[in-house]
Amino acid sequence: MAGELICECRKRLASGFEVDAALRIPLAASPVTILFGPSGAGKTTLLRMLAGLDRPQSGQIAFRGKRWFDGAEGLELDPQQRRAAFLFQDYALFPHMTVRENVAYAAGRGRAEGLLVRFDLAELADRLPRAISGGQAQRVALVRALAAGPELLLLDEPLSALDEATRVRTRRELRRILLECRVPSVVVTHDRTEAIALGDWMAVMIDGRIRQVGPVEDVFRKPADAVVAGSVGVENVLLAEIVGREAGLVTLAVGERTLAAIDSGDAGPVHACIRAEDVGITRESGAAASTIRNRIPGVIRAVSVEGPLARIEMDCSFPLVALVTAQSAADLALAPGDAVAAVLKTTSVYVTAALQYAQ
Amino acid sequence: MDWQAIWLSLRLAFTTMVFLLVVGIPLAYWLTYSKRRWKFVVEAVVALPLVLPPTVLGFYILLAISPRSPLGILYGKLTGGMLPFSFGGLLVASVLYSLPFTVQPMTAGFGAVDRRLLEASWCLGISRPATFRRVVAPLARTSIATGAILSFAHTLGEFGVVLMVGGNIAGATRTVSISIYDQVQALDYSAAGATSAVLLGFSFAVLALVYSLQRKVWAVWPGN
Numbered sequence: 001m002a003g004e005l006i007c008e009c010r011k012r013l014a015s016g017f018e019v020d021a022a023l024r025i026p027l028a029a030s031p032v033t034i035l036f037g038p039s040g041a042g043k044t045t046l047l048r049m050l051a052g053l054d055r056p057q058s059g060q061i062a063f064r065g066k067r068w069f070d071g072a073e074g075l076e077l078d079p080q081q082r083r084a085a086f087l088f089q090d091y092a093l094f095p096h097m098t099v100r101e102n103v104a105y106a107a108g109r110g111r112a113e114g115l116l117v118r119f120d121l122a123e124l125a126d127r128l129p130r131a132i133s134g135g136q137a138q139r140v141a142l143v144r145a146l147a148a149g150p151e152l153l154l155l156d157e158p159l160s161a162l163d164e165a166t167r168v169r170t171r172r173e174l175r176r177i178l179l180e181c182r183v184p185s186v187v188v189t190h191d192r193t194e195a196i197a198l199g200d201w202m203a204v205m206i207d208g209r210i211r212q213v214g215p216v217e218d219v220f221r222k223p224a225d226a227v228v229a230g231s232v233g234v235e236n237v238l239l240a241e242i243v244g245r246e247a248g249l250v251t252l253a254v255g256e257r258t259l260a261a262i263d264s265g266d267a268g269p270v271h272a273c274i275r276a277e278d279v280g281i282t283r284e285s286g287a288a289a290s291t292i293r294n295r296i297p298g299v300i301r302a303v304s305v306e307g308p309l310a311r312i313e314m315d316c317s318f319p320l321v322a323l324v325t326a327q328s329a330a331d332l333a334l335a336p337g338d339a340v341a342a343v344l345k346t347t348s349v350y351v352t353a354a355l356q357y358a359q
Numbered sequence: 360m361d362w363q364a365i366w367l368s369l370r371l372a373f374t375t376m377v378f379l380l381v382v383g384i385p386l387a388y389w390l391t392y393s394k395r396r397w398k399f400v401v402e403a404v405v406a407l408p409l410v411l412p413p414t415v416l417g418f419y420i421l422l423a424i425s426p427r428s429p430l431g432i433l434y435g436k437l438t439g440g441m442l443p444f445s446f447g448g449l450l451v452a453s454v455l456y457s458l459p460f461t462v463q464p465m466t467a468g469f470g471a472v473d474r475r476l477l478e479a480s481w482c483l484g485i486s487r488p489a490t491f492r493r494v495v496a497p498l499a500r501t502s503i504a505t506g507a508i509l510s511f512a513h514t515l516g517e518f519g520v521v522l523m524v525g526g527n528i529a530g531a532t533r534t535v536s537i538s539i540y541d542q543v544q545a546l547d548y549s550a551a552g553a554t555s556a557v558l559l560g561f562s563f564a565v566l567a568l569v570y571s572l573q574r575k576v577w578a579v580w581p582g583n
Contacts (some may be wrong), residue, residue, distance in 0.1 A: 053478050079481040086482040092475040096497050105493070106483035148483040 003027050005152070005184070009049055009059030009069065017044050019208040027064070027184045030201030033173070034216065035188045037205035038231055043188045046205065049187065051086045052079035061105045063152060077235065084152040085145035090161050091137045093129035097142050100125040107147030113155040119143045119177070131141050142174070146181050153178070153185035159194060168264065171197050172353050192234050196220070196271050197352035204228050220273075221319070235276040235321040239354060241269060257319035261349035269354045278348035279322035281312060282341050283332055294349070296320070296342045303334055310334070314342060360553045363530055364538035368507045371534060372514040375453040377508045379461040382454065384503065387465035388491060392477075406463075417523025420452045424524070444526045452524040453514045457483070460513045461506040464581075468502020469495055501572045512565040516558065 005025040012018045019042035025033050034042050048054040049069075050061060051335075058071035063084075070076045079086075093102050099121055103110035116122045119139060124132055132140070138158060145153060158174060159167045175198050178185050187198055195202060195216060202216045212224040220237040223229035244251035245263060252259045252272055259272060280292075298316030305311075310329035312322040320342055334340070390402060408416055424442035425431050434442050442448035472495050480490040496503065518536040525532030527541070535558060542551035 051478075051482050053482070069562055079478070079483050080486060082482075083484055084482060086479060088475045088479060090475075092473065092479040094476060094480075094494055105480070145483065150483075154482075 003064030004061070004062075005033075005050075005064075005186075006062045007046070007050060009056035009071070011049065011054065011056045011059060013045065017042065017208060019049075021046050021205065021208070021210050023203050023210045023213050025184075025186070025201060025203070025213075028035035030199075030215075031182070032133070032178050032199050032201070033186045034195045034199035034202040034295060035186055035205060036192070036195045036202055036219075037167075037190060039190055041190075041205045042208040043190075043205050044156055045187065047156055047186065047188050050152075051084050052077060052082050052155050053086065061265040075209060082152075083148070083150050084154055085148055085150035086087040087141050087145055087153065087158055089157045091129075091141035093137055093141055093144070095129055097173055098126050098128055099132065102129065102140055102144050103147050104323060105144060105147070107149075112147060115143050115147050129148070133166070134162045135170045138162065138170060139173070139177075140236070142177060145208070146177075146183070150183055153181075153183050155185060155187045157188055157190075159189075159191075172266065175353065179290070191221075192232060193273065193350060193352055195232075196234070196237055196273055204231060206231055221321075233275060234273045235323070236272075236274040236319075236351075238272045238274070238318055238320075239269065240272045240351075241268065250351065252349070252351070257296050257317055259349055260346045261351050262297055262347060264351040266351055271352050271354045272354065273350040274348055275322070276311070276321045278344055279320065279324075280343045281314075281322055281324060281329075281332065281334065282343055283338075284341070291345075292343045293346050294342075294344045296344075300334055300336050300338045300340060302336055303329060314340070316342060330352070360557070361533075361535065361542070362537040363559065364533050364535045365554070367446075367530065367533065368515050368535040371453060372511045374450055375457060375514040376507050376511040378450065378454050379457060380503075380507055380511060383458065383461035383465060383506060383510075386388060386458075386496075387462045387469055387506075390466050391460065391469040391494065406459050409459050413456070413517065413519025414523055416456060417452065417520040420448075420455060420520070424448055424451055443524060444532060446531060449521060449525045449532055452520045456517055456520045457510040457513045460509040464502050464506040465499070468499035468505075471502075472498045495548050504572055505569050508565055508569050509568065512562055516562065554571055 006029060008018045008022040010018065021042070027144040035046065037043050045054060049056050054069065054074060056069060056071060060067065060071060067075060068082050069075065094105065097105065098114060100112060103115055103121070116125050121140060121143060124136060129137060129140070134354045159171055162170055171194060189195055199216045202219045203210050204212045204219060206227055211228045212219055217237045220232055220234050223232055238254045239252045240252040240259070242250050243253045243258065248263050250261050252261055252270070254272060256275065261272060296316045298314040298320065299313060301315050302313040303310060305326050308326055309323055310326045312324060312329065312334060314320045314322065322342060366544070386405070390398065421443055422428065423430055426435055426441050431442055436499070442446070442451060476494050477490055480494050481487065506552060516536060521532070521534050527533050527537050535554060539551050539554050542554065
């Protein structure tokens with residue numbers, strides 16, 4: 001299953017907006033690649049060019065050594081020849097067909113029956129798409145795509161049509177299915193929690209261009225530049241283990257420390273995501289009277305002033321980045337080597353499941 | 360009543376409908392989905408019979424199918440016959456004359472099918488013709504039926520084009536509308552009245568059917 005997805009393509013839209021995207025995705029290392037960026041960055045256009053639904057004006061696309069598009073030679077494979085199934089934002093289920101017929105659309109009845117049972121859709125098999133919920137529709141669309149035996153899955157904002165509660169549950173399930181099916185996938189999203197929960201590899205797209213590519217945690221921890229940092233927004237993505245659960249709260253073990261967070265219902269290994277601006281720093285030791293539950297001792301490694309803000313990098317047995325005002329950093333005379341404590345509210349720690357890829 | 364003319368008209372209308380389904384569906388598909396810049400030219404040509412006087416259309420068709428025209432020579436070689444003043448000639452004229460009545464409802468129907476459904480199907484590896492058959496045609500079936508029924512009804516009622524191209528030969532080209540005109544000219548008002556009533560009743564029934572079909576679409580597929 002080795003190989004790469006190589007895409008270097010340009011397309012100027014009628015509005016004058018230009019997509020000029022260059023990226024390479026190592027498929028073996030990254031079962032799920034996130035194409036991340038703000039709305040209007042050209043993510044969907046890029047996904048459609050990969051699928052063969054939009055034609056780039058120039059450039060080339062190759063998948064596992066096979067050329068899908070080459071502008072110089074005028075080579076362009078049809079969507080049918082690429083075998084890259086596309087999941088639309090609103091799922092595009094065929095409204096005149098039952099769930100069973102949708103799944104069997106490109107697979108045949110026999111194979112469809114097995115998939116319906118395997119993905120827990122047997123009870124819905126005879127319903128029409130308008131009689132099932134959004135989360136179910138999403139699963140049907142995914143199973144319909146898998147039934148066709150694709151080599152690549154392209155998902156355009158797969159969770160955006162769902163309500164908040166369904167989204168969290170579906171997110172976990174989606175990650176599980178994407179790992180189990182062993183088909184590499186590219187998922188478009190503008191939601192950083194989704195990116196962390198779903199992805200292994202991540203490409204950040206801003207204003208029509210790919211600004212950074214790499215493993216998800218690296219992109220969050222080490223944004224290539226200030227624009228990427230501003231768009232990804234979460235500097236701290238920490239691998240954690242749930243060690244306690246009580247009254248709607250969970251206790252997370254991160255490195256040698258523990259953190260309290262709101263219980264998201266996830267189990268097993270999780271990611272704890274903390275925005276740098278949510279982290280405060282104090283020199284007071286001991287338990288001061290405060291509503292803040294998380295108080296993590298650590299040592300300052302670096303202080304860099306960026307305009308009105310100061311970026312403090314700490315070692316708390318795990319790396320933690322805080323963003324405070326330059327004024328307060330000066331008032332506390334924060335300097336590398338100082339022993340301080342990071343403080344953060346329970347509600348600032350976002351927990352998402354961290355299903356690992358079984359090689 | 361001129362049963363021979365009524366029978367001829369029904370035969371002509373049915374054959375025209377079949378031909379128009381064969382020609383009209385691909386044409387409407389192309390008009391709906393093509394991104395060619397000069398598509399509007401084809402759209403205008405298809406719509407011409409709506410505004411041209413039937414005599415003008417008939418005149419050009421007569422020129423185009425005359426035994427000395429390329430089309431006429433080809434037809435002569437293939438069948439040994441001539442198109443003008445024959446059932447074949449009437450058929451050519453009727454197909455052209457009713458083209459917009461078939462194509463326009465179909466283009467509207469195909470256009471109303473969410474394009475993403477087609478794209479989803481293509482990305483699942485299903486060819487364009489198969490996607491049309493399995494997704495577009497079922498979802499636009501009432502539009503296709505409307506186009507077919509309208510072409511049938513319109514052919515049944517045509518007069519000017521038929522007169523120009525077919526003349527007035529009993530059993531070969533005398534359609535029901537020409538028969539009515541003859542009856543009026545001969546001051547046979549009772550026969551003309553009877554035949555007209557048949558045509559009126561039939562046309563009303565057809566239009567009522569078309570509108571009821573469309574009503575059903577809205578009830579079954581809300582928001583589609």
